[in-house]
Amino acid sequence: MDEWLSLSKAAQQLGVHPSTVRAWADHGYLPSQRTQGGHRRFRRSDVELRMHTHWESATPEAPSVYANVLRNTRVQISESNLESENWYRKMDNDAREQYRLSGRSLVQGLIGHLTSNGDGLDAEARSLGYEYASRGQRVGLSSVEAAHAFQFFRTAVMDAILSAYENADVRSPQIWSELFRKMNSFSDIIIITLLDTYEAIQHSSH
Structure with missing residues (x-):
């Protein structure tokens, strides 16, 4: 069976x-x-x-593309690139490892957003925003530094996704337009939630 x-x-x-x-x-x-x-x-x-099935699709949604995005993201968030970031140098080794792993969560969330009809993904974006804010608070980052940390990973993930689309030879203007719209809307929710969470934590501490 x-x-x-x-x-x-x-x-x-x-x-x-x-x-x-x-x-x-x-x-x-x-x-x-x-x-x-x-x-x-x-x-x-x-x-x-x-x-094991060949994907006949207008957009690159195959698991192999996801793997390529994840691999390219790992390259871009290498230790050498992170060491140039002021917010990263403030962290201990455990905190640094958690931030490096957060790149994977962002890849998963963005890929899910790009390949679905959007159901439940606003909540997922808010969850990621809360995660970045909570992590930043724990390691002593200001809200601006936590936002810089998220933007670093967002840029790495978006660059990797754009490379995957280019390698898949996607030429449709509509597909590219939808790609940018979805990536921007997803990351906007994350950064707004991050800043809202910082503000809420600061108010509760007074």
């Missing part, structure tokens, strides 16, 4: 964000069924088939 996978397990096996798997299911790219409770379930055989 074929094994059924949850949304998170299917996403883990495919190497993409759960939002991406949800979008693929919505568009019929990946068969799924729902439990009585409304949760999606995916056959392992369907997931494995998707892993």
Whole structure:
């Protein structure tokens, strides 16, 4: 009997964000069924088939592209690049490692935003904004320094995504326009939430 996978397990096996798997299911790219409770379930055989299927798509949404974005982001957030940032030099080793790992969360969130219809992604962007604010507070960064830290990772991730689209030879002006619109809207929510969270923390401490 074929094994059924949850949304998170299917996403883990495919190497993409759960939002991406949800979008693929919505568009019929990946068969799924729902439990009585409304949760999606995916056959392992369907997931494995998707892993080895050539993607005929107008936009680069394949797991391999996600892997390329993640790899390029790691290169751009290397220790040598981070050492030139004033906010980074203020941190201890544990805090530095957490910030480097945050690049992966941003990649997952942005890829999910680009490959889905947007359901639930505003909440995810706000969650990332809160995460960056909380982390900055814990290591003693000002709100401006925390914003600079986010902008550093945002630039690295966006550059990696743009490179992936260029390498995929995407030429449609509509696709590029949608790409920039979605990337900007997602990152705008994050930075606004970050600043709002700092302000709320400062007010609560008075």
